[in-house]
Amino acid sequence: MVKRTGAQILVESLLKENVEVVFGLPGGQALPMFDAIHGSELNFILVRHEQAASHMADGYARSTGKPGIFIVTSGPGATNIVTGLCNAYMDSVPLVGISGQVATSVIGQDAFQEADITGITRPVTKHNFLVKDVNDLAKTLKEAFYIATTGRPGPVLVDIPVDVQRASCEFVYPDKVDIRSYKPNYNGHPIQIKKAAEVINKSERPVFHIGAGIVASNAENEIFEISKKCNIPVTNTLLAIGAYPLDTNLSLGMLGMYGTFCANKVVQAADVVISVGARFNDRCTGEVCEFAKNAKKIHIDIDPTSISKVVDADIPVVGDAKMVLKEMAVFMDNKDRKDWLKAIDAWRTEHPLCYNKNDGKLHPQYVVEKISELTRGEAIVVTEVGQHQMWSAQYYKAKNSRLFLSSGGLGTMGFGYPAGIGAKFGNPDKEVIVVAGDGSFQMNMQEMAVAVLNDIDVKVVILNNQYLGNVRQWQEMFYGKRYSHTCLAKRKKCPKWCNSPKRDTCPVYVPDFLKWAQSYGALGIRVTEKNDVEPALKEMLRTKNSVVLDVWTEIEENVFPMVPVGASLDNIITRMNG
Amino acid sequence: MRHTISVLVENKFGVLARISTLFAARGFNIDSLAVGETENPAISSMTIVVKGDDRILEQITKQLNKLIDVIKVNEFNDIEHVERGICLIRIGLNKSNRNEVMNMIEIFRSKIIDVSQSSVIVEVSGSEDKINDFVGKVVPYGIKEMCRTGVIALHRGQSVIEGK
Ligand SMILES: Cc1ncc(C[n+]2csc(CCOP(=O)(O)OP(=O)(O)O)c2C)c(N)n1
Ligand SMILES: [Mg+2]
Numbered sequence: 083m084v085k086r087t088g089a090q091i092l093v094e095s096l097l098k099e100n101v102e103v104v105f106g107l108p109g110g111q112a113l114p115m116f117d118a119i120h121g122s123e124l125n126f127i128l129v130r131h132e133q134a135a136s137h138m139a140d141g142y143a144r145s146t147g148k149p150g151i152f153i154v155t156s157g158p159g160a161t162n163i164v165t166g167l168c169n170a171y172m173d174s175v176p177l178v179g180i181s182g183q184v185a186t187s188v189i190g191q192d193a194f195q196e197a198d199i200t201g202i203t204r205p206v207t208k209h210n211f212l213v214k215d216v217n218d219l220a221k222t223l224k225e226a227f228y229i230a231t232t233g234r235p236g237p238v239l240v241d242i243p244v245d246v247q248r249a250s251c252e253f254v255y256p257d258k259v260d261i262r263s264y265k266p267n268y269n270g271h272p273i274q275i276k277k278a279a280e281v282i283n284k285s286e287r288p289v290f291h292i293g294a295g296i297v298a299s300n301a302e303n304e305i306f307e308i309s310k311k312c313n314i315p316v317t318n319t320l321l322a323i324g325a326y327p328l329d330t331n332l333s334l335g336m337l338g339m340y341g342t343f344c345a346n347k348v349v350q351a352a353d354v355v356i357s358v359g360a361r362f363n364d365r366c367t368g369e370v371c372e373f374a375k376n377a378k379k380i381h382i383d384i385d386p387t388s389i390s391k392v393v394d395a396d397i398p399v400v401g402d403a404k405m406v407l408k409e410m411a412v413f414m415d416n417k418d419r420k421d422w423l424k425a426i427d428a429w430r431t432e433h434p435l436c437y438n439k440n441d442g443k444l445h446p447q448y449v450v451e452k453i454s455e456l457t458r459g460e461a462i463v464v465t466e467v468g469q470h471q472m473w474s475a476q477y478y479k480a481k482n483s484r485l486f487l488s489s490g491g492l493g494t495m496g497f498g499y500p501a502g503i504g505a506k507f508g509n510p511d512k513e514v515i516v517v518a519g520d521g522s523f524q525m526n527m528q529e530m531a532v533a534v535l536n537d538i539d540v541k542v543v544i545l546n547n548q549y550l551g552n553v554r555q556w557q558e559m560f561y562g563k564r565y566s567h568t569c570l571a572k573r574k575k576c577p578k579w580c581n582s583p584k585r586d587t588c589p590v591y592v593p594d595f596l597k598w599a600q601s602y603g604a605l606g607i608r609v610t611e612k613n614d615v616e617p618a619l620k621e622m623l624r625t626k627n628s629v630v631l632d633v634w635t636e637i638e639e640n641v642f643p644m645v646p647v648g649a650s651l652d653n654i655i656t657r658m659n660g
Numbered sequence: 661m662r663h664t665i666s667v668l669v670e671n672k673f674g675v676l677a678r679i680s681t682l683f684a685a686r687g688f689n690i691d692s693l694a695v696g697e698t699e700n701p702a703i704s705s706m707t708i709v710v711k712g713d714d715r716i717l718e719q720i721t722k723q724l725n726k727l728i729d730v731i732k733v734n735e736f737n738d739i740e741h742v743e744r745g746i747c748l749i750r751i752g753l754n755k756s757n758r759n760e761v762m763n764m765i766e767i768f769r770s771k772i773i774d775v776s777q778s779s780v781i782v783e784v785s786g787s788e789d790k791i792n793d794f795v796g797k798v799v800p801y802g803i804k805e806m807c808r809t810g811v812i813a814l815h816r817g818q819s820v821i822e823g824k
Binding site for chain 1: 670682718729
């Protein structure tokens with residue numbers, strides 16, 4: 083049999099896994115891998131910052147359901163992907179990351195560009211490997227893919243020392259994996275499922291609370307069918323946006339800190355909360371002891387550690403959302419639940435999502451509403467992190483799951499733009515629009531080179547409020563309007579304390595996003611008036627190239643409704659001073 | 661409440677670090693830890709003693725199980741089991757305390773494993789309580805040095821871990 087080097091084994095293994103695209107950046111301890119890539123058919127995309135490579139792989143994975151792959155060098159290349167791994171870990175996104183490492187003979191000697199990356203990333207990966215023998219490489223890669231994509235998905239890192247990349251052995255890619263200590267369980271316990279169904283059948287005011295697990299297990303149809311059959315309303319987490327259709331009377335929208343008034347009311351009034359593939363993050367529950375106080379909790383999740391970690395489950399069901407819901411449906415009674423649905427309709431109309439539509443001002447919510455309208459909710463919208471993220475979550479009516487991508491658990495500024503590029507690589511036929519904050523975009527905007535050079539037309543709509551707006555909102559509401567280091571236009575000549583920003587008196591904003599886009603050969607458009615928003619969006623959508631649409635919105639707009647940190651969901655604030 | 665947990669893990673590089681990282685990251689406190697190979701050199705056994713209520717214990721067991729390299733987790737509290745640890749103590753000797761120290765060693769069925777002019781090294785083994793008790797008793801005589809292992813444990817009767 084012909085021998086292959088470790089580097090060749092890596093490339094061939096990736097091809098055997100049908101990897102369509104790999105993101106990354108080379109370096110000294112990755113040279114053999116990059117040499118092997120050079121002579122291969124692997125589609126490799128050179129990024130400008132390794133953090134972006136990890137987010138691109140993440141956006142690719144979230145939008146396609148397939149694992150995202152990146153390759154970086156040792157030391158600084160590897161430490162640059164820590165945020166990306168943590169981000170993917172928090173949101174259960176399958177990634178397989180490869181890092182170069184110094185030669186096995188010098189590991190531990192503080193060699194040039196040595197970093198203990200398996201040590202550093204242990205708490206932020208589902209699993210990681212340091213491969214010390216080329217004979218273990220193929221098997222390890224197979225296991226890495228298996229671990230990343232099965233059970234509760236997550237990122238896996240494989241660290242490959244440079245001498246292992248160079249060493250050779252026979253290459254056989256295993257077709258099966260058997261890890262005695264890792265056997266994910268997909269089937270829910272039949273007794274638990276039956277018990278859950280009985281409790282729901284007896285309930286008057288049940289509500290489904292669905293999370294990313296619904297998307298990961300492709301259970302969108304199952305949750306739809308079961309909720310229809312039994313007339314049970316459905317609220318979703320940020321990561322499950324699009325997983326449940328919005329145009330039904332059972333749909334409540336998002337729950338939690340920036341969720342709808344209706345969803346929060348319903349959960350607090352429910353007698354049973356059935357949580358599926360969600361993990362009760364504090365942004366969803368508010369003050370935990372007050373969360374759905376009078377409700378029995380049924381918790382369906384593939385990860386046993388999620389159950390009773392934050393909220394005690396009365397009936398835990400460990401299993402895959404799709405399989406469990408299918409089996410549960412058999413035991414569930416049709417019920418009309420008229421009174422419950424009537425109460426819900428009243429809450430829905432009492433405080434719908436709202437902003438001032440009549441003052442002629444350019445409110446950021448309007449921009450997202452227009453994007454939603456013009457794309458009919460069929461585009462992939464990717465967000466950065468901040469107010470614009472919450473407005474996107476509230477006003478973008480995604481038609482399906484995997485059409486709204488956002489950094490949930492980690493809340494990573496700088497995620498959106500590279501993730502959008504990754505999503506476009508996975509969905510060349512779909513429109514990809516990144517709704518960015520002016521702050522977040524600056525964290526990874528250098529990746530426009532990747533978009534332009536690869537003819538990837540990702541549209542960026544910057545909701546430019548000249549501020550780290552989300553933080554500014556908290557400073558306004560809870561820190562006496564002391565805007566400490568949240569203004570992005572502030573210059574030396576500005577007064578030390580300023581809490582009355584105005585477009586016409588504040589210093590010129592830098593960078594000029596138009597010139598900046600132009601310097602990459604992309605199209606830049608600026609909008610400062612409400613009336614110009616729609617035509618500009620249309621021009622953007624017509625353009626088959628990278629576009630940056632810099633929208634100068636109201637500076638001090640706030641996100642509502644809102645549940646302050648540590649407050650109960652009952653204490654939802656629907657508007658300023660109200 | 662005190663819990664003794666036995667964890668069977670793959671005997672691989674970095675596994676101990678995974679476990680200690682998990683405890684640190686989740687804010688669980690380890691009271692004691694003992695690690696060693698089993699009869700199968702590919703598998704190590706860890707005995708971990710932790711304090712916490714049932715909720716914490718449940719999370720610890722589930723989180724441990726979630727680690728890819730963990731093969732089996734068992735909690736001993738609800739099953740009959742034996743626990744043993746070892747403690748080595750150097751006790752200062754002089755004319756006035758010599759007899760009493762020797763008595764104490766006798767009573768606890770501990771062993772003298774090294775003798776010098778002014779001190780002895782004593783080995784005590786047994787449950788955590790027994791060792792604590794012995795240490796308490798000899799404190800007044802002057803402990804010059806001491807070190808102790810974490811406890812190790814096996815359940816009585818049949819094996820619950822491998823079912824053999
Ligand atoms: C990497 C990172 N650093 C800091 C934060 C804290 N943070 C959350 S939102 C936010 C402001 C984001 O500003 P911008 O992107 O302009 O969005 P806006 O809120 O103004 O819409 C900050 C600083 C974060 N989430 N991520
Ligand atoms: Mg901003």
